[in-house]
Amino acid sequence: MESLSGGFSFASILVAHVVVLVFFSSGGILAVTEFDFGTLTLTRLKLLGDAHWTNGSVRLTRDLGVPYSGSGKVLYSKPVQFRRPGEQSPASFSTFFSFSVTNLNPSSIGGGLAFVISPDDEFVGDSGGFLGIMDARRSRKGVVAVEFDTLMDVEFNDINGNHVGLDLNSVISARVGDLETVGVDLKSNNLINSWVDYFGSTRLLKVYVSYSNSKPKSPILSANLDLNKYLINDFAFVGFSGSTQGSTEIHTIEWWSFTSSFDANPAAPPPPPPTGSLMNPTADKASPPPPSPAPEANSSNTTAYEQKSSGKCHNHLCKDAPGAIVGVVTAGAFFLAFCALAFIWAYNKKFKSDKKNSDTILACDVIKMPKEFTYKELKSATKGFDSNRIIGQGAFGTVYKGILAATGGTVAVKRCSHNGQGKAEFFSELSIIGTLRHRNLVRLQGWCHEKGEILLVYDMMCNGSLDKALFESRMTLSWSHRKKILLGVASALAYLHQECENQVIHRDIKSSNIMLDEGFNARLGDFGLARQVEHDKSPDATVAAGTMGYLAPEYLLTGRATDKTDVFSYGAVVLEVVTGRRPIEKGVVSGGVGVGVGSNLVEWVWGLYREGRLMEAVDRRLGGEFDGEEMGRVILVGLACSNPDPTGRPVMRSVVQMLVGERDVPVVPKTKPTLSFSTSQLILSLQDSVNDLNEMVTISTTSSETSFIGGGGGGGGNGSYSDLV
Incomplete structure (x- = not known):
């Protein structure tokens, strides 16, 4: 038995299991191996890259509060024999490990970790989606890994940002398992247990994942795997690798046990340490999630x-x-x-x-809402509205990441401000979105109005907002995804404008209000500024609310929001998605037509169109990977929607037909039209605005946008869910 290193603070309380059983082959090399974290010395582990010891556990990535891309690896220092000369069957093995993925900034996700079988003990792969397994060349022989991926990478064919994958000499998984099906969220900050069993005689690999110390009955992933085809040597190293992807994720291995032999079936690895030990203190407490307590009587609803x-x-x-007026009987x-x-x-x-x-x-x-949550439920889900759970901040509230105890599901909890404006936004949003049902709208799960708090509960969109995907993501958003997003938003607006009982004018269409689910499907959100009007009825004048660059010119002049003002905003989003540039561009384009400080994207694209150079507007990061005819049609749709004259803009139902090729794009004039608006109309509209409203326009300027706020909120987004508030 090997003694514990003095660097292990938990040495005095761990009971050693069998440490390493060594059966020597004729060459004197390990043929059968068994070990666990409770018996290993520090010299038996090899730390590479960003991997390091901390508090008796191994962290594969750095502990940083700012986004960072890096990778690390930890390996058992001695090679494990997986093949023997003259034998057809590879070794069987079984491993159990507990790990956690924590995050100092929950909105900054990316990377993951993996159990790896590596041909050497020196190589550390690249960060990001490579998970420290491979380098940018993407292929490396002799590597088998079981990955636990926390971010959906399109280029690696990931199914979502919460899955298990079997990687064979590549980071493109040969087999995947969706962790949503077993109620496990890699990004939940909870301790997660996994078992990987390989049967050499049958060439069968099984992977199990659970919050509990009890091994599940069914695997999350099962695959036929002949290790002889993938391992280049008889001996290989086992361990873990992990990476960040411009994020603050921390990947920690809390416990690890491993056993291998040339028996038909792998022996079960040593059990995890007692629940009270330092290595695995919460596994039994994490699963199954306790049921929600019965809702408390709401005493505030029955007043004195x-x-x-x-x-x-x-x-x-x-x-x-x-008793009070005994003997007194008087009028x-x-x-x-x-x-x-x-x-x-x-x-x-x-x-x-x-x-x-x-x-x-x-x-x-x-x-009409799907569910009324209790304040206690949502406070628990957000860990008391912990500041580390904030994923968005806006003028009228804050959005938190929440994990519901009853289901284990991840949600976005919008906590509205307590001022009068915040309440107005809450009631406006609740009354509108609660009646809407469409696949391209952010789904409202429920609400809470208790203890003076105003809370809305939405589905969590794991890929954040469109503006983050366009401007902040390390990976370039492909044209196929961009086209699907534009079609989804157009479909949602057609539903709001023409298919609802009352027409809904969104008033704040912009890329930061378009959320992306795990399949990069668009979900339109933030209905705080939305207004309902009867079909074919003229809307009332209001104070212009929204974000510069997306606001229709007639809306700025009159304050009257219509379906055509939403169409203009959608046109700005189309051009933003096609060009990869913001509607108000501050830089100068290198080559071609320059966009000066404060220039308007619509003006720039229309200038290129007038000069016959329309395709120069396309985002160069796409590398030409798109259909030219289709791209040209989409740009013309964007220009048609951006027509300064509202009568020249198409309706959204027609836009959907144009995008799918069922309808021709209307003729777009080479010279940008001008807005024709009589002086008498302007004076009348301004008088209506003054008479109808008792508030002033507040203009707030940020580094990249100018926001007109009134009658609700608005303003630029600052990341995922920021503009749900």
């Missing part, structure tokens, strides 16, 4: 005034009256009692009236 005005309170007063006493009851009734009526004025929408529309 309501109790006093009920018959029960009246009886109580009558019961106590004899004055009855008069006083009557006055008291009348006062209480009048006060209670006023209280209810005030409450009704502020909560009218809540009373009549909340019943």
